[in-house]
Amino acid sequence: MKVMELNNVRKSFNGELDVLKDISIGVEQGEVVAIIGPSGSGKSTLLRCATLLTEMDGGGLSYSGEKAAWNDESGKTVYARDLKKIRSYFGLVFQNFNLFPHYTVLKNLTDAPVSVAGRSKADAEVTARELLDKMGLSDKADCYPCQLSGGQQQRVAIARALAMKPEILFFDEPTSALDPELTGEILKVIRQLAQEKMTMVIVTHEMAFARDVADRVIFMDGGVIVEQGDPKEVIGSPREERTRQFLSRFAN
């Protein structure tokens, strides 16, 4: 069974601009999918649809077989009434971290597990400290986000998402707000998660990283999937002219 499945997703803003035109993506357990493509190609919107931040106009969405949204007779998306359980299936790492500035690093990691997932405080704290240790931030538990560098903040954000023990983790350009030096530390963490067989969907502009880490690369443009497949093929020797055109900018 697929961990996440998007079927025939359509999305337009103000009924004019078609951002997503009938896109379907399924992600297998343990699979790492990288989505690449130019700005405005719909990558981020697709991720926002999958994480229920943006409502789809048409199409279906399910996690581990559980339906979050489906089409009614007229082909319009209908959402399940209770999405709380669905939200527990996935985590999302934002481009701008979006940590809670008034909470310490530890509280950022423990608050949702306690007050949303209903875990015990002690239990949540053990998990949080393990995750911080894994992120190399065990000494930052009592810091506030503003006291951390961008790279450290993003690692806290990854830890916060993992603390909810999601089945699948989405990344929306996780390194775009960071300078190249800090980008490395984030990519290292994601690479490590990939080795641990964490199911991930990563929207990124880091082509070399996508090629190395992903099991599958999806190239999107103009709201459609232009090409997808083995990263070495899609990025190394793309079949489509549009993909080649896009990638040539990164070669230089």
Added chain:
Amino acid sequence: MDWGNIVQPLVYLWAQYLIYLVNILQQLLVGLWAAVQLFALTLVFSLPLGLLVALGRMSSWAPLRGLGKKRSSGENAPGKMVLALQRFKPVQLIVKFFISILRGTPLMLQLMVVYFGPYYLFHVSLSGYSRLLAAVIAFSINYAAYFAEIYRSGIQSIPQGQYEAAQVLGYSRSQTFIKIILPQMAKRVLPAVTNEVITLVKDTSLAFVIAYQELFTIAKQISAAQTTVVPLFVAGLFYFIFNSIVAWIMERIEKRMNYYS
């Protein structure tokens, strides 16, 4: 030279003046206490009430949103009238109207309406309807309107990403507001709230229009009776000291909230 003849009357005059001053001070302190009561009660009611008003002001409840959508799916676009009705947000509209009245008319007039209104408009005289109660009601409603707009600006300044992060983590809407948005809003609006609170200290003097025996009312009475400006200056000094304490307290709160930026 007999110094006693000069010094004795001087001492006598001084003593008389001191008694006179102490007398004024005593009366003014009673007035100050009345002002402090009005000030404190107004804050107790207007600060939370303002939050309620702010939520109403931001209400996006539009009961007619679905109007005409089922019938005209696609083919014939709904008319202007229907579009306007779809956007009709009654709660927001009513709250907006009341805020505009409260901010657009003199507080002094509002005080008079609240105090004299029940009798002159509805011919009811309420037992136990004191001047203090009327003043607290008028001030609380008026200040709630101002606080509401301050809160609204604070809430709307919180980045959308905070809501999104909370939503993805599974926080409910009320959890998001109480745990994530409200604490950050409080920090952001504190300087503006301090401003209002300091204004409130001085605005308590407006309660003289309903003859509430507060600091300024009493100062004016003594001043008129004894044809001297001294009580007014002393009252001014009292307001200044009162406000210095308020400013000091607010500064302390602001510092305590500075643990993050």
